[in-house]
Amino acid sequence: MTRLIWKTLKHSPSVFSVALLMAGSAIAAEAPPQTLGSGENSVNQNLAQSTIENASSFEIAQIDIRSMPMDDPSLAPVAVSDLEDGDSLDQVTSVTQLSDVQPTDWAFQALQSLVERYGCIAGYPDGTYKGNRAMTRFEFAAGLNSCLDRITELIAAATSDLVTREDLAVLQRLQEEFAAELAALRGRVDALEARTAELENNQFSTTTKLNGEVLFWLSDTWGERAGGRGVSQSDNDKTQTTFGYRVRLNFDTSFTGEDRLRTRLQANNIPNYSGGDLTNSLMTRLSTDSSPDDTVSIGKLAYRFPVLNGRGEVELAATGYGIDDFIGVITPLESSGAGSISRFGRFNPIYYRAPSDAGVKFAYAFNDAIQVTVGYAAPDKEDPREGRGAFNGSFSGFGQFTIEPNDKLAFQVGYLRGYHTKNDVNLTGSTGSFLARDPFDGRATTTDTINFEAQWRVTDGFQIGGWGGTLFARPEDDDDTDDITIITGALTLAFPDLLKEGSLGGIIVGVPPIVTDGGDNDDLKDDDTSIHIEAFYRFQMNDNIAITPGVFVITNPNHIEDNDTLWVGTLRTQFRF
Numbered sequence: 001m002t003r004l005i006w007k008t009l010k011h012s013p014s015v016f017s018v019a020l021l022m023a024g025s026a027i028a029a030e031a032p033p034q035t036l037g038s039g040e041n042s043v044n045q046n047l048a049q050s051t052i053e054n055a056s057s058f059e060i061a062q063i064d065i066r067s068m069p070m071d072d073p074s075l076a077p078v079a080v081s082d083l084e085d086g087d088s089l090d091q092v093t094s095v096t097q098l099s100d101v102q103p104t105d106w107a108f109q110a111l112q113s114l115v116e117r118y119g120c121i122a123g124y125p126d127g128t129y130k131g132n133r134a135m136t137r138f139e140f141a142a143g144l145n146s147c148l149d150r151i152t153e154l155i156a157a158a159t160s161d162l163v164t165r166e167d168l169a170v171l172q173r174l175q176e177e178f179a180a181e182l183a184a185l186r187g188r189v190d191a192l193e194a195r196t197a198e199l200e201n202n203q204f205s206t207t208t209k210l211n212g213e214v215l216f217w218l219s220d221t222w223g224e225r226a227g228g229r230g231v232s233q234s235d236n237d238k239t240q241t242t243f244g245y246r247v248r249l250n251f252d253t254s255f256t257g258e259d260r261l262r263t264r265l266q267a268n269n270i271p272n273y274s275g276g277d278l279t280n281s282l283m284t285r286l287s288t289d290s291s292p293d294d295t296v297s298i299g300k301l302a303y304r305f306p307v308l309n310g311r312g313e314v315e316l317a318a319t320g321y322g323i324d325d326f327i328g329v330i331t332p333l334e335s336s337g338a339g340s341i342s343r344f345g346r347f348n349p350i351y352y353r354a355p356s357d358a359g360v361k362f363a364y365a366f367n368d369a370i371q372v373t374v375g376y377a378a379p380d381k382e383d384p385r386e387g388r389g390a391f392n393g394s395f396s397g398f399g400q401f402t403i404e405p406n407d408k409l410a411f412q413v414g415y416l417r418g419y420h421t422k423n424d425v426n427l428t429g430s431t432g433s434f435l436a437r438d439p440f441d442g443r444a445t446t447t448d449t450i451n452f453e454a455q456w457r458v459t460d461g462f463q464i465g466g467w468g469g470t471l472f473a474r475p476e477d478d479d480d481t482d483d484i485t486i487i488t489g490a491l492t493l494a495f496p497d498l499l500k501e502g503s504l505g506g507i508i509v510g511v512p513p514i515v516t517d518g519g520d521n522d523d524l525k526d527d528d529t530s531i532h533i534e535a536f537y538r539f540q541m542n543d544n545i546a547i548t549p550g551v552f553v554i555t556n557p558n559h560i561e562d563n564d565t566l567w568v569g570t571l572r573t574q575f576r577f
Contacts, residue, residue, distance in 0.1 A: 101140045107177060108135075110170050111143055117167070120150035141181035144174055208253040213337050215246040216573040217270045219286060223566040226281040226557035229434040233563060238278050244270035246288055246337070248299060259305035264320065266299030273568070274430070281557040282430050282437065283512050283530060284568050285343040288336040300325075312364045317357075317377075323416070324352040326361040326375045327400050330410045330455050331465055332494045333506045338538060341550040341570045344431045345508040345534050348467040350488055351451035353429020354418045355379045355394040374399045380421070387421055394421045400451075408457045418447040419476075427473055427486060432513025433559045436486050439515060439524050444476035463494040471513075482519030488512060490532070502540035508552075509533050514559050526559035536570075548572040 101108050114120060120143075135143075148171065175182065220241040227233035246268040253261040268290035274282045300320035306313050315326065324334070329347050333339040340346045359377030366372070380393035387393060400414030420426065422444045428437045439445075448471070455465035468489035474482075490510025498505040510532050518524030536550025550570050557563040 101135055101137060107140065107174060110174060111140065111147065114147045114151075114167060114170065115143070118147065118150050118154070120147035137178065137181050141178045141185050144178055145182060145185055147171070148175070206253065206255050208251055210249065210251055212247070212249045212577050214248075214575040215270075215288065215337055216575075217244045217246070217286070217288075218242070218571040219244075219271075219569065221273050221279050221284055221566060221568045223279070224564045225279060226560065226563040226566065228280060228558035228560060228563070229276070231276045231280045239273060242271050244268075246270055246290075248337075250300075256305075258310075259303070261303045262300055264298065264300035265296055267294055267296045269294050279557070279566055281554065281563075281566060282428075282432065282434065283344065283532065283554045283557055284566055285430065286568070286570065287340055287343055287346055289343070308364065311366075312362065315361045315363075317359050319358055321359060321377065322352060322356050323354050323377065323396060323398060326356075326359065326377065327352075327373050327398070327412075327414070328402070330402070330412055330453055331467070331492060332455075332463060332496065332504070333492055333508065337572075337574050338504070338546065338548075340506060340508060340534065341536050341548065341572060342508075342532070342534055342552045342568070343429075344510065344512050344532055345490070345492075345506075345552065348451050348453065348469045348488060348490075349429040349431040350427065350469050350471045350486060350513050351414060351416055351449050353426075353431070354396040354398070354416050354447070354449065355420060356396055357381065358390070359396075369404050371402045372399070373402070394424060395419050410455045412451070412453040414451040416447075416449040416451070418449065420445045420447070427471060428488075428513040432486070432488065433515070433526050433530075435524065435526055435559075436513045436515050439473065439484055439518075440475040443478075445473050446476060447471055447473045461495060461497055463496065464492070465494070466491040466510075474519075484515055484519045484521075484524050485517035486513050487516050488514065498537065500540060502543075502546075504538040504540075505536070506538075507535050512554075512559075528556050528559050528561040530557060530559050531555045538574075544576050546574045546576075548574070 103109075151167070151171065218241070221239045222237060224236065225231075225234035225238045247266065249265045251263040251265075253263070255261075268288065270286060270289045272289040272291070273279045273284045273286070298319055300317075302315060302317035302321055302325075304313055304315035317325070324347055329352065331339075331347060334346050336346065343349070354377075356377035357379040358381040359375055361373060361375030363371060363373040376395065376397050378390050378393060378395045380388040381390040383389060383393065396416055396418045398414060398416040400412060403411045403413075423442045425438045425440065425442055425445050427439070427445065427447060430437060449469060450471075451467065451469045453465070453467040455463060457463045466489065469487065471486040472483040473486065474484075488511060490508055493507040495505035497503060512530055512532055514526045514529060515524060516526070532552060532554060534550070534552035536548055538546050538548040540546045548571070550572070552568050554566045554568075557566050
């Protein structure tokens with residue numbers, strides 16, 4: 001019946017005195033005649049008797065129950081089941097008997113003391129430990145576990161003198177009190193760690209990322225049309241100012257997180273100024289000109305993946321790959337959208353513009369300083385006709401060493417064996433003289449090319465470098481003809497972060513591909529020398545937009561002294577996303 005008393009007190013503090021009188025009467029009326037034999041019943045009986053005796057000494061307030069509102073909660077009937085399930089008055093001697101840990105509990109205060117002494121709980125985002133709020137037993141166990149770990153670290157770090165015997169005794173008692181919760185917590189942690197490990201091993205899902213580039217290109221040339229390839233020199237400027245564009249959308253897909261499948265969509269209408277009715281010189285070509293037909297096409301399709309524990313890489317290209325895509329170029333002026341504004345100024349054209357479109361490459365890094373790359377490429381891989389295809393048409397086989405002894409110096413030495421099928425000969429990547437591009441009038445040609453490049457970063461804002469290359473060519477159907485020799489080279493100056501971080505200034509001075517030795521035929525030799533002089537400045541407006549004004553000059557175009565100097569001016573705007 002004591003439960004009845006206290007349940008009533010909980011429901012109606014306002015009628016405390018009335019409840020005591022009712023409890024006393026009920027206990028007197030319901031007292032059993034037999035003697036209670038159990039100790040528990042004796043305790044309860046004594047407790048009830050004590051309650052009655054104490055109640056008689058209270059001054060009872062006179063309360064008119066009729067004046068109380070009918071919807072007062074204190075007058076609501078109390079279910080018998082509620083009374084039987086009420087809270088016990090038995091003394092709580094262990095925190096394991098509590099559903100929550102209250103701020104007034106010994107365990108709560110003990111943990112709070114450890115937190116303040118050892119800083120073993122980080123607390124809330126504001127850096128405080130809310131020491132006045134109740135917490136569940138599992139929340140308490142998590143805090144206790146954190147303190148156990150912290151004190152274990154202090155002991156392991158030979159700072160055990162900071163941990164007192166009293167604190168160790170408190171920890172031991174807390175561990176005993178919350179043994180079940182700590183065991184459950186650690187079991188959950190172990191399960192989470194196992195799941196985390198599984199996620200780390202299998203976390204990557206197939207992902208495709210889109211990145212793009214848009215170029216707006218304003219350009220024009222100045223100077224008389226050059227003579228060459230059967231076209232006479234003109235006294236008039238044959239070109240007009242043009243405004244073109246190039247759009248590239250790259251879809252980069254990864255299946256493992258370390259590989260990449262690149263699919264590029266591209267459209268381009270930036271004009272090629274080398275036509276016979278324009279400048280009539282390959283030396284005036286821009287870095288990214290094309291046939292102005294506005295056609296959207298697959299610009300690149302290739303897949304690469306690591307091998308040999310990440311030291312090696314294999315890349316398979318289905319279309320759109322030049323030798324420069326297979327082999328990383330070390331010059332900072334290489335980018336067609338963010339570097340040099342001319343076709344010649346990007347890199348060594350007799351090496352990087354050898355026959356290519358599809359192919360395979362294998363790269364291996366012996367260490368951080370030395371890497372070797374070998375590969376094979378073919379431009380007619382999809383053509384089934386005789387003398388074409390992946391292995392019976394034009395091709396390039398190449399090998400190259402890249403050496404970077406430190407973060408300021410870089411060198412590349414490469415060799416390329418090339419073959420150009422009949423009526424499809426272009427030894428210079430359409431950059432030098434017309435004679436150097438096709439010295440044997442369309443006859444199938446075999447080439448051997450040697451390339452050397454170097455870059456030296458003198459300071460963070462200045463880098464000097466350059467390249468030089470030599471190509472030896474012979475017609476396929478004439479073993480008696482001596483090899484002809486084509487050379488090219490350039491000196492480059494780069495100014496990273498010029499005036500603003502992310503910007504780039506560039507100066508290029510070089511000799512476009514030129515035939516210096518005609519073998520046993522002096523007619524297969526260029527008589528004069530053209531000089532390419534280029535300057536540009538890429539102003540990085542923000543992370544996504546850059547504007548590049550630039551100009552390059554060609555003296556003695558087509559390596560013919562009688563031709564007047566040609567000028568090419570551009571204003572390129574790049575949008576990246």
